[in-house]
Amino acid sequence: MRRLLHGLTCLNRGLERCLHWLLLALLFGFIALIVYQIVSRNLPLMPRLYWTEEFSRFAFQWMIMLGTAIGVLHADHFVLEAFPRGSRASLVTRWIRDLACLTVGLLFVIHGKEFALSGLRREATASGLSMIYVYSAFSVSGLLIILFSAQRLLHALLDGMPRMEIDLDTPDAVEEALEAHAEHGNELDASLSSTDGRTP
Numbered sequence: 001m002r003r004l005l006h007g008l009t010c011l012n013r014g015l016e017r018c019l020h021w022l023l024l025a026l027l028f029g030f031i032a033l034i035v036y037q038i039v040s041r042n043l044p045l046m047p048r049l050y051w052t053e054e055f056s057r058f059a060f061q062w063m064i065m066l067g068t069a070i071g072v073l074h075a076d077h078f079v080l081e082a083f084p085r086g087s088r089a090s091l092v093t094r095w096i097r098d099l100a101c102l103t104v105g106l107l108f109v110i111h112g113k114e115f116a117l118s119g120l121r122r123e124a125t126a127s128g129l130s131m132i133y134v135y136s137a138f139s140v141s142g143l144l145i146i147l148f149s150a151q152r153l154l155h156a157l158l159d160g161m162p163r164m165e166i167d168l169d170t171p172d173a174v175e176e177a178l179e180a181h182a183e184h185g186n187e188l189d190a191s192l193s194s195t196d197g198r199t200p
Helices: 002-042 053-074 088-121 137-159 161-168 173-194
Strands: none
Touching: 002 053, 002 137, 053 088, 053 137, 088 137, 137 161
16 A cells, blocks of 8 residues: 555656646746737737637636646645544544545546547637547546545545645645744743743
């Protein structure tokens, strides 16, 4: 199991690195296409390329689906904590959260395949691009979600949920600030108690 976790971690680390570069390229492409659309509408000398609107929309859709997968790996999605952290109920809900993500990934792959294949019969209006390149975003995202969820669940199974969350979750800035404030407050209380009763 440890070897499986190590292999999955290495695979996902490489995938995440590639996804970061791909998302960066999609973002720059998206911005460039939007800027071109704005400029071409205001400068008559520039040709109006109608496919830029389609491609910017397609890039945005891919960014959403790929970003969703990375969000699963690091638990960056919006989470409402109904129970105190450290309680048994909180632990159970965190297991349910990761299992639910795995289920969503499976649904994306199973039903996304049929959806992607339906794109073979459709083409984008302006560019003529086969829509399979757009519709397949769900299947790709689902596969990535499965891999990332499997890593989280296997890590939690072997090392415990708290250890896994420390290793994989994006640090919570609010919690870190509260902990730092509490530590600073404890140091201040200790210094005050050590000087209590003494005259300068």
